[in-house]
Amino acid sequence: MVYEFRGSARHFVVLGILYFALGSSAFAVDCGDTITSPEVLDQDLVCSTEPALTIMGPTGSLDMAEYTLRCDGSAVNSSFNSVIQSGIFKNSGTGIFIAGDNNNVSSSSILDNLENGIQLEGNNNLIVSNEISRSTLNGILIGKADGNTVAQNTVSMSGIGGANTAGILLELLGKSGNVIVGNTVFGNIDFDLQDNNSSPCLNSWVGNSPDATTSGDCVTSN
Structure with a gap:
């Protein structure tokens, strides 16, 4: 991690x-x-x-x-690390890069990082109740990752116009079991929610901001 x-x-x-x-x-x-x-x-x-x-x-x-x-x-x-109530500010790369499993990042402020706010490349991690804003690339990037829960985060004002970035982005890697639920997303440059995978949809997007801008056949905002 x-x-x-x-x-x-x-x-x-x-x-x-x-x-x-x-x-x-x-x-x-x-x-x-x-x-x-x-x-x-x-x-x-x-x-x-x-x-x-x-x-x-x-x-x-x-x-x-x-x-x-x-x-x-x-x-x-x-694996099995926790980052709780922390501040992650102005890093020259990604704020938090998770390559292991069963980690927990919660109640933290992740602001002004020059790549992604959080990048997930492990399984069964919990990303909950964080404030993620002004990431140069994606607020939360879900890559080679299965079974993660991304819930109740506030993700805003991230991305580069026309660069395939989003507040929360699920990459085209055929991964499954990720649940993106109850997030407040707004003001991200390209899209608020983006899933690059097509049907059959193996991940769940539930109860996120109803007015979020979305991209992809599998992503829904609510």
């Missing part, structure tokens, strides 16, 4: 690759640390420990200050 964020999490265990932004100065952070107070990374870290870092809320947070944290252990595409 790749995270790109600035902020805090209640209980955040990292087993993958992380890229964060921003920062001032604090105490040194080393591989294997458990962080219980606000800290700022002061160097690039390559960790063989798993998890690389553990951030414990409600007081623990990590500002990456434009440095990177990479896990060189066996679990690069990691």
Whole structure:
């Protein structure tokens, strides 16, 4: 799982690759640390420990200050991680890239990232109650991913005109079992909701904004 964020999490265990932004100065952070107070990374870290870092809320947070944290252990595409009540702002790539399974991203603000807000390339993940806005590409991109739930997010003002981008985009990869439900989507540049797959429709679009702009035979806004 790749995270790109600035902020805090209640209980955040990292087993993958992380890229964060921003920062001032604090105490040194080393591989294997458990962080219980606000800290700022002061160097690039390559960790063989798993998890690389553990951030414990409600007081623990990590500002990456434009440095990177990479896990060189066996679990690069990691599972069963949580990012909760975090801020993911102004990254030069995707805000949160999920390559593992059974991860949870919820109640976070994911704003002004230069690629996708969230990119899903794993299975059975839960993306719920996040605010995702002003992503240069897609707010949420669902790629090589089955059985994910994308629910009750607010996704707005993302995309590049004419570049096949959307607030929530399901790529043409024949994946199945993804449920996109109850999302509020508006003001995205090309489309609010887009499914590039054709019939038979193997994913569900239910109860999203009734006035959303849509593209694709399988996508419905409500």
